[in-house]
Amino acid sequence: MENFDPTKGESFYIQLIFDEMxxxxxxxxxxxxxxxxxxxxANEKTYxxxxxxxxxxxxxxxxxxxxxxxxxxxLHQKLRAGQNIDKPENRKNLxxxxxxxxxxxxxxxxxxxxSIYIFQQQDRVVLSSTHTETAxxxxxxxxxxxxxxxxxxxxxxxxxxxxxxxxxxxxxCFLAIVHNPNKPFSISYGNISVRDIGxxxxxxxxxxxxxxxxxxGIISIHENRSEISKAILKAGExxxxxxxTGHMHRDSIRDLNYMAYVDHHLVFNNASxxxxxxxxxLAYHRKIRILGSLTLKRHFTAEFxxxxxxxxxSVICVALNLEFLEKAGIIYLQEKxxxxxxxxx
Amino acid sequence: METAISDQEILNxxxxxxxxxxxxxxxxxxKRLYILSFRHLRSQEMAEEIVHDVFIKIWNLKNPPVLSxxxxxxxxxxxxxxxxxxxxxxxxxKGYTDLGEIGELAQNDHTDEAEALEMQLIALxxxxxxxxxxxxxVLLMSKFEKLKQQDIAYRxxxxxxxxxxxxxxxxxxxxxxxxxxxxxxxxxxxTLYRSF
Numbered sequence: 001m002e003n004f005d006p007t008k009g010e011s012f013y014i015q016l017i018f019d020e021m022x023x024x025x026x027x028x029x030x031x032x033x034x035x036x037x038x039x040x041x042a043n044e045k046t047y048x049x050x051x052x053x054x055x056x057x058x059x060x061x062x063x064x065x066x067x068x069x070x071x072x073x074x075l076h077q078k079l080r081a082g083q084n085i086d087k088p089e090n091r092k093n094l095x096x097x098x099x100x101x102x103x104x105x106x107x108x109x110x111x112x113x114x115s116i117y118i119f120q121q122q123d124r125v126v127l128s129s130t131h132t133e134t135a136x137x138x139x140x141x142x143x144x145x146x147x148x149x150x151x152x153x154x155x156x157x158x159x160x161x162x163x164x165x166x167x168x169x170x171x172x173c174f175l176a177i178v179h180n181p182n183k184p185f186s187i188s189y190g191n192i193s194v195r196d197i198g199x200x201x202x203x204x205x206x207x208x209x210x211x212x213x214x215x216x217g218i219i220s221i222h223e224n225r226s227e228i229s230k231a232i233l234k235a236g237e238x239x240x241x242x243x244x245t246g247h248m249h250r251d252s253i254r255d256l257n258y259m260a261y262v263d264h265h266l267v268f269n270n271a272s273x274x275x276x277x278x279x280x281x282l283a284y285h286r287k288i289r290i291l292g293s294l295t296l297k298r299h300f301t302a303e304f305x306x307x308x309x310x311x312x313x314s315v316i317c318v319a320l321n322l323e324f325l326e327k328a329g330i331i332y333l334q335e336k337x338x339x340x341x342x343x344x345x
Numbered sequence: 346m347e348t349a350i351s352d353q354e355i356l357n358x359x360x361x362x363x364x365x366x367x368x369x370x371x372x373x374x375x376k377r378l379y380i381l382s383f384r385h386l387r388s389q390e391m392a393e394e395i396v397h398d399v400f401i402k403i404w405n406l407k408n409p410p411v412l413s414x415x416x417x418x419x420x421x422x423x424x425x426x427x428x429x430x431x432x433x434x435x436x437x438x439k440g441y442t443d444l445g446e447i448g449e450l451a452q453n454d455h456t457d458e459a460e461a462l463e464m465q466l467i468a469l470x471x472x473x474x475x476x477x478x479x480x481x482x483v484l485l486m487s488k489f490e491k492l493k494q495q496d497i498a499y500r501x502x503x504x505x506x507x508x509x510x511x512x513x514x515x516x517x518x519x520x521x522x523x524x525x526x527x528x529x530x531x532x533x534x535x536t537l538y539r540s541f
Contacts, residue, residue, distance in 0.1 A: 018487070018513075018516075050516060054488060057469065057488040062389065064470075066380075068372050071375055075397050
């Protein structure tokens with residue numbers, strides 16, 4: 001009984017039950033709750049009632065959304081498919097007629113779907129970047145989008161003014177959305193969509209990992225077009241969604257340079273030379289290699305705002321006593337040799 | 346016996362392939378049967394399938410089942426049995442009537458689970474409507490939208506402590522409303538009315 005605190009009233013434990021239902025309860029609190037439930041049958045009754053109420057609220061939500069007419073239409077289709085809705089006297093010789101109708105319907109559907117497909121292809125706008133450079137676009141609503149290298153998005157020319165829905169096809173993009181409460185903006189990849197509530201954020205796919213990082217404002221993440229939000233993220237937060245398992249991990253943004261490809265704003269805080277090189281590669285889409293092992297032990301602190309790669313490398317080299325050179329499109333960083341050479345930066 | 350006769354007449358009409366009688370029965374019972382099936386299966390897709398299956402089976406019966414109680418309780422039982430049969434494949438639940446015997450469902454039990462559940466949900470909906478606006482909003486965001494308390498606080502620009510207070514107050518008020526004896530009395534009256 002050491003976990004039971006008689007000074008705490010029922011409200012405290014009710015709040016713990018809400019926390020438990022939300023999956024946001026510590027081990028110690030769980031133990032407190034178990035002791036409280038065992039302490040009095042009335043407490044156990046309260047607990048069970050709350051769980052039942054929560055369940056009934058879920059049922060009520062579904063009950064409210066049911067549409068009898070849609071369901072009855074679908075039921076009629078099933079009955080027709082089994083020819084159960086026709087009167088018995090009309091059932092003779094129906095199989096031949098039925099087959100003819102099925103054939104005609106199949107041809108018609110093929111024609112309709114082909115037309116829709118061709119129409120959609122004409123209606124579809126695809127924006128892409130090259131393999132080595134970012135690309136900047138303004139969407140029809142004025143929202144800005146920066147595509148990282150090797151990235152593409154698509155939207156419907158016709159329906160964009162109505163629904164502002166964009167699909168990420170591959171890669172990564174940064175979006176600064178013009179807020180319009182009547183026409184919420186959404187970007188999706190697979191079964192995950194991110195809805196903007198007036199914000200700027202980064203959205204990208206890397207293998208099986210879909211990553212969203214919010215720079216300003218709030219976004220909500222939805223699965224399978226559900227109206228129920230899977231997570232709400234605010235500025236400074238990031239979420240990683242595993243497309244195979246459906247698992248989502250939420251965290252605060254730790255990579256200070258996650259959107260350096262957009263604005264070349266780089267922040268290094270006692271970063272190792274390896275980390276520096278990796279960030280530069282992602283921001284400038286160039287291959288950078290470190291020669292020698294001593295350089296790996298060096299650390300670097302600095303901030304760069306929209307500087308060229310050459311400028312940034314020059315500063316790093318001076319600070320760490322290195323030099324850089326370029327061969328066959330690859331930039332090499334190495335210990336500065338005794339004889340100073342000019343590198344054209 | 347008026348209700349029973351009327352229910353029986355509906356089933357007789359359906360056996361004569363009267364689609365209007367069939368649709369009328371469906372419109373009257375669909376929602377409560379769906380939610381009853383969902384409570385067992387936790388799958389909206391399966392719940393819809395189960396309700397459709399039961400109605401298609403009834404449509405296909407050559408002879409209408411003879412009701413010893415009410416059509417509503419007969420349908421409830423059919424949906425529960427069919428749902429549990431469906432579960433049986435996944436969870437090896439045993440001891441329930443097979444769907445194939447839908448025309449011969451045991452009707453010695455008067456319980457109407459679908460109706461009782463629907464009554465509970467209606468009472469809950471009314472109790473929610475009675476809550477103060479902000480409290481109702483917080484409760485619905487928590488339970489309908491499945492938002493975490495922290496997200497609700499952020500969205501409504503209130504502290505997490507206030508969210509917790511609203512949830513606690515809301516729960517207590519719901520409990521008060523749901524324990525209100527008139528609902529119980531109503532259910533008892535309805536049950537007695539159905540019995541005669």
